[in-house]
Amino acid sequence: MALSQIRGQAGRSVTLWLGIVLTAVGVLQLTAIATTTRLDAVGQIQQNARPAYDILVRPTNSRLPVEKSTGLIRPNHLSGLHGGITDDQWEEIRRLPGVEVAAPVAMLGYASSEGRIDVDLGDAIDRSRTRQIIRVLPTWVADTDLTRVPERNPRYVYVTKRPVAVPETIGVSGTNGQQSYRAPDGTRLTYQQLWDLGCSDRQVPNFYLEQQENGSWKPLCGTWQLNGKDAAWFAANRNDQGSLSLAGSRFSVIQALQDGTFLNFADVVDPARASGDQEGVRHEPVRSNNPTLSIIWPIWLPVAAIDPGQEAQLMGLDQALSSGSYLAPAKDPGCAAPSGVPAIAPDRVDLDERLSVNLARVAGERPIAGQRPADLAAELRKTSVDHPANRTYSVSDAYAAAAQSASGHTRLDVIIQASAPDYVRRTDGQLTPQFKQVDAGSWRTSVSRYGETATGAAAGQPELARDNGFRELSNSAEPVTPDAVTPPIARWVGSFDPNRIRRFSPLSAVPLETYLPMLASGADDKSAALMGGKALRASSNPAGYSTAPASMLIPISMAKCVVKRTDPISAVRVRVRDVTGVDPVSMERVRVVASTIADRTGLDVDVTLGASPQAQTVVLPAGQHGRPELALTEYWAKPGAVLTVIETVERKNVLFTGIAGIAGVLFLLTNALAAANDRRRDLAVLARFGWSRKARLTLLLAETSVLSVAAGLAVATVLTTLRFAVERPVNWVQAAGVIAIAAAMHFIAVVGTVAGTGEPGWAPHRRSRRSRRQLQTWTMAIDQIAGARSRTAVTLGSMTVAAAATLITVALVKSTDRAMVGTLLGEAISLRAGPSDRIMITLVGGLSFASVAIGLRHDLRERTRQLALLLALGWHRRTVVQLIVLELAALALAATVTGCGAVVLALALVEGAFPASVAALTPAVLGTTMVLAMAAASIALLSRRTVSVAEALRQ
Incomplete structure (x- = not known):
């Protein structure tokens, strides 16, 4: 009997079977995509999360106000930091348990090489x-x-x-x-x-x-x-x-x-x-x-002091030499030694300067x-x-000439130190560096170009320094007395290739001013066009906004030969031992070391493990020599960015899996209720012929079992095919669970249908009290919606679920993207997950669309006799179609407003504020759901348009 029912009502059976297959495949694929996306994101995070150093230690109160307000580390954080950390503090950091490398860097100032x-x-x-x-x-x-x-x-x-x-x-x-x-x-x-x-x-x-x-x-x-x-x-x-x-x-x-x-x-x-x-x-x-x-060509470039051993461990500097030899272990033969101060320098400069x-x-x-x-x-x-x-001519040509002359010696008795830029926050949230007065006396040297023993004329001021400056300059030059000792001389012992420095992922880049230039690209189309699509780089002007990498590196033990202070170190970059990534154990190790450094030394400490560059818009004021105002995009390091990304990915995975399950269950329940509601008339007839409730229940369970087994075989076939097509493993336990849930949904619907089935009755709907002149198509549509409560509930439920699921999915994708956008690592993961997110939205939308289409098909099947009677009474097919369209339009509007409104209200209660972004998506989802509902109605109508009036009456 069950098989006869399945064969006799092939359309209904196929619809029910197709609903189970679509639900199972859709839910399993949604879950698999969410899981794969999470694993891929976590793997990418672990691969790119380790920066050049785990902890950045700077002098006390050295953070600029803008760094404190934004929680970011500026890319030129060493500019203006000419000391502040003593050798004893550095040695204490080195001796702390868990510290693998503690590499100091002392920014001594700018020295001039005459190319x-x-x-x-x-x-x-x-x-x-x-x-x-x-x-x-x-x-x-x-x-x-x-x-x-x-x-x-x-x-x-x-x-x-x-x-x-x-x-x-x-x-x-x-x-x-x-x-x-x-x-x-x-x-x-x-x-x-x-x-x-x-x-x-x-x-x-x-x-x-x-x-x-x-x-x-x-x-x-x-x-x-x-x-x-x-x-x-x-x-x-x-x-x-x-x-x-x-x-x-x-x-x-x-x-x-x-x-x-x-x-x-x-x-x-x-x-x-x-x-x-x-x-x-x-x-x-x-x-x-x-x-x-x-x-x-006067070329003013930064001079820095490093510890050769620690720098070799941190950056592999000893492996980047292109000529000569590396700096010897730190010894102090004296500043006036005949051999001079050993120094190495890059074999080229990355400056934006031409003649x-x-x-x-x-x-x-x-x-x-x-x-x-x-x-x-x-x-x-x-x-x-x-x-x-x-x-x-290029500055590289002049630098080559300077390097050749510097192979003999470079004087270090005149060092210009530049302060850090000061920023103000504009009303639009963007930053603007402030102009600073540059004292002309900053360029005076201790020896005039004529060899006089007096503070002489400005002998090395670059012409570009005549432009507006963003940094105050101070000069270490002092008048030379007749009994003065020989000034400190730096002798180049080797050169290195900056491109051979140990490379780290750009997604977790932290400032490395010692080797890498500061870059800033156009933040808007106008600025990008003015800059010719190039990045703004530093010139050799110490008072300029952008800073250049160090042009000379000397041992930290001889920093006192250049600057007369007891705390010459500007920063210490720390790598922690046994750190393997951003897993909880590694993060805790770094946190403990950072906390200990702050407690022992009182210095400013930033944890850079898990940091990622974040775009910051800086508006550079116009210069005096042609440069207009430019909006620049700089990348400032954001500590803790990886933790934000991980939390967002995990939350996204949980919510996506939940949405997939909820959408699938509601779709199965809607489909089961629609199919069971379609059987009420048949069950009533069987009851009239003496069938007991148990017999009717057994019949429906047999049909459900046969269809569930057939659906399970179809799902297995589809999943096996997809496994080889997209190389995604299949969770057969999960697949069996989804089939079991589908059968359970139909079982619940069957029990409810049998329990509520009594004597058959085809009582007419409530007669409208409207007059004949008021009886129009739209009023009939309202009467049909109000009169057929069960059918209306099923259709309204399917559309509401479709609208809510679609809005939640789109809102979730947007919210996770918004949470990760800003840092390079978050944007890279969001971009990588983009195709999966689009597939996710498509699957949820398709599942919702299928739910509406199947529900409407059941609805139209139940109304076949009614529509046939209207046609028999002389109604034109176009009028019948208008009636159905008006009914569906009203239902779709009510369902989408209800579904979207419920989502918006729920999110507002959870987040504590009205989600403006979700509200902005609501109209689009509302329109899309209505279009899908009308498309589903059109498909359902097309499937019934060939039925004759007589055949419809026989049904």
């Missing part, structure tokens, strides 16, 4: 002229070409075919003991003559001699710097030590020889002739095949011998130029 660029003048020289002047306009470019700082005064190169000679010093003259000079023809030039002509500064000659056509020799004044000031200005601005500023247009002399070569006359500082605070200056011309102009040189030929031939520099400068500024040309 040199030789500008080729060959194309700009007219070889047919006897005399000519080439104007050179250098422009310093930085900030992705947005900042362009031209030099205040142009440089000039005087090219002559006439003989040029270096003046010969013949002794002193006058009561002041000042030197006199002699030309090749024996003519004597006194210091007073040269002074009156503006050709000399105190003791340093500032001229060459050119032979004229009549054989006489005249001075070419201003050959070091062509100055617009006269002798009266020099006398008024001379200080007690006799130092004068010769800032102005620089002037070089080149002699073109008959054989096509050139003699370049330039004052060259000779390190080999340096002695104490005196620098040897040679005036011999340099012969070359191509005429060139040497431009000094653009414009060359042009001054119109006409002009002799300049014997002219006053002030008059010559004024005349050249008014003269036109032609044949312009441009040359562009």
Whole structure:
């Protein structure tokens, strides 16, 4: 009998069987996807969670206010930290139980290396002229070409075919003991003559001699710097030590020889002739095949002190050498030792700095011998130029030249220290660094470029430092006294490749200013377009916003040679022993060590294990030399980010599994109730023929058992196929449980149906009290909904479940994404889980859609006789369809509002506030559910549209 019923009502049986299969497969796949996503996320977290160091120790009260308010660590946290931790505190940290590595770093400040660029003048020289002047306009470019700082005064190169000679010093003259000079023809030039002509500064000659056509020799004044000031200005601005500023247009002399070569006359500082605070200056011309102009490129880069052994363990620095040798174990031979302070440096610099040189030929031939520099400068500024040309040079070229010269020594007696930037919070929540006044005296050196033993002129200020500064500068230079000891000298013993430093996951990156540059990308389309899609990097300006990696590393034991303080260490980076990841045991080990460090030393301690970079928007104000206001995205380290991600992933997995189970149970219950409600008329007929409740129950249980077994076989087939297709293991125990639950749902529905079945009755629905004129399609739809309570309850329940399940799933995905977005690790995991989340939403939506479609099919099947009667009474099919559509639209609206409202209210009660994000999703889910309901109704209607009126009446 049960098999006959299944075959006789094939449509109903297939619908019931299909409901069980869809539910089982859907729920099992939802659970499997949630579990797989969780395992994948946890594995990715464990793989990327260990940063370069587990704990960051900084001086007491060294956190900026913005770091305290945000709980983040800025990427340039070492800038402005010039000490604060003593050697004893570092040693105490090293000796603590559980500490594997405690690597100190002392940021000593900025030291200058003078690079040199030789500008080729060959194309700009007219070889047919006897005399000519080439104007050179250098422009310093930085900030992705947005900042362009031209030099205040142009440089000039005087090219002559006439003989040029270096003046010969013949002794002193006058009561002041000042030197006199002699030309090749024996003519004597006194210091007073040269002074009156503006050709000399105190003791340093500032001229060459050119032979004229009549054989006489005249001075070419201003050959070091062509100055617009006269002798009266020099006398008024001379200080007690006799130092004068010769800032102005620089002037070089080149002699073109008959054989096509050139003699370049330039004052060259000779390190080999340096002695104490005196620098040897040679005036011999340099012969070359191509005429060139040497431009000094001052490169100010940070100098840091490290412990070689600890740094090798932490970063593998000893394995990153590209030339030379590594720093020897820490010993202190003395700051003035002949060997100097050993140092290693990167083999290249990562700076955003270029030099653009414009060359042009001054119109006409002009002799300049014997002219006053002030008059010559004024005349050249008014003269036109032609044949312009441009040359562009990279800071890497200048750094290579500096590295070659530094292979001998680099002086450490002049160190500039830059403070940390100060931020203010804007009304929109973004940060803005504040401009700071940069004292011009910060650039004064202890030795002038002329070798005088006094605090001299600004000899190394980069042109880019003329822009607005974000850091206050202080100078360690002191006047050199006659009995001063030899200044500290750093000797490069090797170079290293920053790319060969031990690499760590960028998802858990922590600041490594010693090796890696600070980068900032455009935070909006406008800023990104202005920056050409590039990142904003540091220049060699110590007062600039971005900071550069250290250019020189010396042993921590010799930091006192550079800075005179007892607490030179800026930070200590700690790795804890036996830490394997972010598991609870490892996190507890790190927490204990961090707490002990804070208690023993009183220093600021941050746990960086489990940190991840978090995007921070910084609005950089406009500069004075072309750079507009820029919105930048920087990545600040967020401690504890991994714990937030793990908690979010675990909560997501639990909620997803719960939603899958609840959606499946409700779908099974809705389908079972719909199928059982469809059997009420048949059971009533059997009861009229004398079937007992037990017999009817046995019949329905037999049908349910047969369908459940068939559904189980189908589910097993589908899961086996999916296992090989997507390589996902099958939990057969779980699958059997879902089938058992499905059978139980149908059993409950069957028991309820049999218990509530009595004598058959087809009593007409309550007659409408409306008048004939009021009896319209929409009023009939309302009567049908109100009259068929059981059928309405089933349909309304299926739609409500569909709306609620869909909204909960979408809201859960959005909330978990929102919880993880912000840190790179969270975003990476969220992005990786994106396809799984979309499959999850699709499966829940599909399950809900199937629930509505099956429920509607049962509803229309039960109403077949009613619809046939309406058609028999003359109703047009279009009117019948309108009636059904109106009923379903009203039910869908009520169900989606009820389901979505219940979800929003429940979340509001749980979270303690109205979930605005979920409320924003509600209209979309509401519309989507209604569309799905109407689509399901259309499918159900299409399945019944071929039934004739007579056949419907027979049913």
